[in-house]
Amino acid sequence: MTTLRRRTFIVGSLAGASAGVFVPRLANAIGYPFTLGVASGEPAADGFVIWTRLAPNPLNADGLGGMPSTGTTVEWQVATDERFTGIARTGTVTTAQASAHSVHVTLTGLEPGREYWYRFRADGHISPAGRALTAPAVGTSPELSMLFASCSHYEEGYFTAYRRMAEEHPDLILHLGDYIYEGAATTTKVRAFAPSAEISTLAGYRVRHAQYKTDPDLQAAHATAPWLVVWDDHEVENNYANLVRNDSSPAGDFKARRAAAYKAYYEHMPLRSAQAPSAENMVLHRRVRWGSLATFHMLDTRQYRDDQACGDGTKVCPDADAPTRTLTGTAQESWLVDGLRQKLGTWDFLGQQVFFAQRLAAADGSKSMDAWDGYTANRTRIQNAWDTNGNKGTVVLTGDVHRSWAANLMQSYQSQNRIIGTELVTTSVTSGGDGNAADNSLNPTLNPHVKFFKNLRGYVKTRTTSTEMRVDFRAVDKVTVRDYPVKTVQSYVVEANNPGLQAP
């Protein structure tokens, strides 16, 4: 991919550049509808999904973005160059109020392993252009430049990390959950949520997603590369488990709330129709192949999990080790084990939400019941699946904890006998606010396999070849002040045939 990458990508609107056949016409019925930007996702060797949502007034309380109740025709273009002189595909779709005038177009028949650009036109308005990539063909393993991030609390900071991710110009971006937060607005942060109450209705989730998507830094990150997204808890409610709610506020049917949250999530993400929700359910776990280099197993550790053991929190809880307990659900576990045994590429990346390695919080053995430590039998079965299959290039990519961590995955955490994989945990984009570079919560005595900790906001940058993966933990010193530069605070190399963290 790197050899194809061009350095002159234009993030902004192309309406004033060479608009090719896409000449802006006189706008009429609605105001500028592309206030939420554009996005692409789900790259395959022959295509990807392109997304937008029409919303001239994105924060309207009814969640419908100021659109008329009737459908609007949206034209789309995919081009082989950023000036749209080489048009590869065009088409039209009609939006519907039932899906909040969101647009998901699934492209097929494109060439593998190359860049494309896309844009939309509706009612005479032209959208910004986005850059997407197709995955390389199976049988090829070009270098992959991939970033991953999680936990973007809108009130707690500016999305500088998203801006810096856009500037990195990666081939692919993973978001591992807590893309939005559901809480009520506060008056003590750098900016305030809309709507102001904790969201629990479809209109509320739509407005919150729309508010996020109005952020120019987030828009830039979406426009620069295709994304693979999976949710964690805050896309619905803090620490929910399947249909078990965390608390009783706001009152109401939690099944209906989850259905509303999932529907709004789908409407705002560049996902395939296979992920479209049905009632309160939505199948989000999926495999995405990146040629013969890597397979992304994108996991959902919220929708099917058993309730947290011993009442949540960090504690000593023998029930956490019960063999029947599951974080993934049995069907997703079987699907994952099967995919690991297939060994479709040099690397297996598990894109998922919560801390995977054992992490003891105190000498008494207390652990987080919300993470894999609360579901240890499920973790052991998955680890054993790749280990007994002889897979060496397994890397678990994690979010959730608002800190950067790196760990070796052990065949037995108790005996520390053998390294069988690697875990990279990205910090938050903003959640928790400004970090503290002096914070040191690494406890090498309790957790000898855990090698790195840093409490700063940022993301993880990776460059992967068929022999090694280079990892840079990227951080910004402040998020309560706009536009901080990004820096690398730690680097590692992971070898494809030798699991675990190595000095770069």
Ligand SMILES: [Fe+2]
């Ligand atoms: Fe979070």
